[in-house]
Amino acid sequence: MTPKKEEKRIRTRYAPSPTGPLHIGGVRTALFNYLFAKKNNGDFILRIEDTDKERSTKEYEQQLLKALEWFNLKWDEGPVLSDQKEIDFGSHYIGECAPYRQSERGEVYKKYLQKLLDENNAYYCFCTKEEVEAQKQYLMSIGESPIYLGKCRSLTKEQAEELKKQGKDCVIRFRTSENIKIKFNDLIRGDIEINSATMGDFVIAKDLDTPLYNFTCAVDDAEMQISHVIRGEDHISNTPKQILLLKALGFDEPKYAHLPLILNEQRKKLSKRDGKTSVDEYINGGYLPEASINFIALLGWNPGDNREIFSLEELIKEFSLEKIQKAGAVFNIEKLDWINGLYLRKKSIKELTNLCIPFLSDFIEKTSIETFKIKQTGEEISVEWLERIIVLYQERLKKLSEITEMIDLFFVNDLNYPKELIKWKEMDDSQIIQSLETSLMVLSQIEDFSAENIQAQLFKEAEKMENKGNLLWPLRVALTGKKNSAPPFQIAEVLGKEKTIQRIKKAIKLIEHE
RNA sequence: GGCCCUAUCGUCUAACGGUUAGGACAUCAGAUUUUCAAUCUGGUAAUCAGGGUUCGAUUCCCUGUAGGGUCACCA
Numbered sequence: 181m182t183p184k185k186e187e188k189r190i191r192t193r194y195a196p197s198p199t200g201p202l203h204i205g206g207v208r209t210a211l212f213n214y215l216f217a218k219k220n221n222g223d224f225i226l227r228i229e230d231t232d233k234e235r236s237t238k239e240y241e242q243q244l245l246k247a248l249e250w251f252n253l254k255w256d257e258g259p260v261l262s263d264q265k266e267i268d269f270g271s272h273y274i275g276e277c278a279p280y281r282q283s284e285r286g287e288v289y290k291k292y293l294q295k296l297l298d299e300n301n302a303y304y305c306f307c308t309k310e311e312v313e314a315q316k317q318y319l320m321s322i323g324e325s326p327i328y329l330g331k332c333r334s335l336t337k338e339q340a341e342e343l344k345k346q347g348k349d350c351v352i353r354f355r356t357s358e359n360i361k362i363k364f365n366d367l368i369r370g371d372i373e374i375n376s377a378t379m380g381d382f383v384i385a386k387d388l389d390t391p392l393y394n395f396t397c398a399v400d401d402a403e404m405q406i407s408h409v410i411r412g413e414d415h416i417s418n419t420p421k422q423i424l425l426l427k428a429l430g431f432d433e434p435k436y437a438h439l440p441l442i443l444n445e446q447r448k449k450l451s452k453r454d455g456k457t458s459v460d461e462y463i464n465g466g467y468l469p470e471a472s473i474n475f476i477a478l479l480g481w482n483p484g485d486n487r488e489i490f491s492l493e494e495l496i497k498e499f500s501l502e503k504i505q506k507a508g509a510v511f512n513i514e515k516l517d518w519i520n521g522l523y524l525r526k527k528s529i530k531e532l533t534n535l536c537i538p539f540l541s542d543f544i545e546k547t548s549i550e551t552f553k554i555k556q557t558g559e560e561i562s563v564e565w566l567e568r569i570i571v572l573y574q575e576r577l578k579k580l581s582e583i584t585e586m587i588d589l590f591f592v593n594d595l596n597y598p599k600e601l602i603k604w605k606e607m608d609d610s611q612i613i614q615s616l617e618t619s620l621m622v623l624s625q626i627e628d629f630s631a632e633n634i635q636a637q638l639f640k641e642a643e644k645m646e647n648k649g650n651l652l653w654p655l656r657v658a659l660t661g662k663k664n665s666a667p668p669f670q671i672a673e674v675l676g677k678e679k680t681i682q683r684i685k686k687a688i689k690l691i692e693h694e
Numbered sequence: 695g696g697c698c699c700u701a702u703c704g705u706c707u708a709a710c711g712g713u714u715a716g717g718a719c720a721u722c723a724g725a726u727u728u729u730c731a732a733u734c735u736g737g738u739a740a741u742c743a744g745g746g747u748u749c750g751a752u753u754c755c756c757u758g759u760a761g762g763g764u765c766a767c768c769a
Contacts, residue, residue, distance in 0.1 A: 197769045232768055309767065316765080325696040326765055351767050369699070378697045386767050393769045416698060417764045440700080447761065482707060486717045505707080508762065512705045515719045525732080576731040642728080652728035664730035
């Protein structure tokens, strides 16, 4: 029996730093890592890169994990999200490479940092920030790569110890070999080659207890046995540094895939401060997670044919790195609105109603599992009644948040609308009053107050007129106070006979008193 | 400025040397409708420029141009 050589297990990671609200670019990076891992029966790891203690917060971390959860991107390893949807900030993790917060991995980094120092691959540098900055400015001014020139690289260990004893500030730099070519094969872009001369000796830690990004990232990718590093294009320039670090530490390098950036309207990299694209906007704005995921997947990836609508499962099935775009993609919300509307229309009315309820909190409050109270009128209403309203607006909805102003008319005592709105085309006041009186007469006589019957009865009258709108438009406005709405018959049915008549009378008064 | 990456309709993209350069969103027009939406039909709209290679370039190569990224004791 010859042991089959096992393919290396696919392991991807999303490694955000909790220093701001999660934005769309981060979600896409997470999504592609997730899809690639799942497609290959691999593991998707979530690692929190919170080495910057000043800028990282627990709040952002919590927000981040909750957002991933909302998008249904489940990680196989990483911090635990308990049933209460609260993050466990103790030392509870799933996975064998715990801890998954860099702030808790100090010992690991210290060990490797010491190794680099011992083997002379890293050294203490006592240059001041100002010195280094001035040097860079000078190099740039003469058209060269702004790098650290290596003033302290030949300091002996004894000299370094002596300076440290004197209390001089220092950092730890990696000793980059001069003038070597660092090559790597990017799964999306092909071969990329960078000369070490353009990098210089970069800082890897402030001190043994305070390692910095490139170092921690390289160490963790190795320690956590990440097979594929899939991240934004803005990390291309970090890649050769991390490769050098990995080599010096004796690790194999993972495969790299650098995603094109998601751009804002100005064609610039989406920034964490760009509030319009933060994930909160999605949740609060009434976008569905599955619609958002569908949309985000299409930003820089396509299935190779004309299909555009995909569930997460379908995306896993179809996903491949080869179909990823090389150029950046402008984030354009109109298409998301379209996709979201599509998903909204596919929802069952029960689901849709549940999704809408949070957006109606100004008007109604829950009184039991199945009932609500209208705040303004004090009336008790049932979920079924809400469903009857919402179904009228299902195909008009692009985002859940729009429901609020579409159906407020059902929850208020008085409608506020300008008199002019009632006027249909060339009608004058007396014609409007006549129109409304006709509606009033017809509706008062109706016993069976169903939309079908209301429509049938009203149409009998409407057809006598030169234009149905002469009857129906003033009625619509009287009932809704809006120029756009569901058909007035349906509105009347849900409103009920009494309120319907009341509203028509009010409209007549409005015209008369002007 | 150095280094790196990129370049097809307004936007997201398809066409792995040969197509009337396809689709979707948006937009415009029409149908339907009392309005809006939804739906259906149709239209406008793109290969950054210049050189090569080739019988033939959106596609390969070079140069230019434009855009982006990065050059932190941030990640």
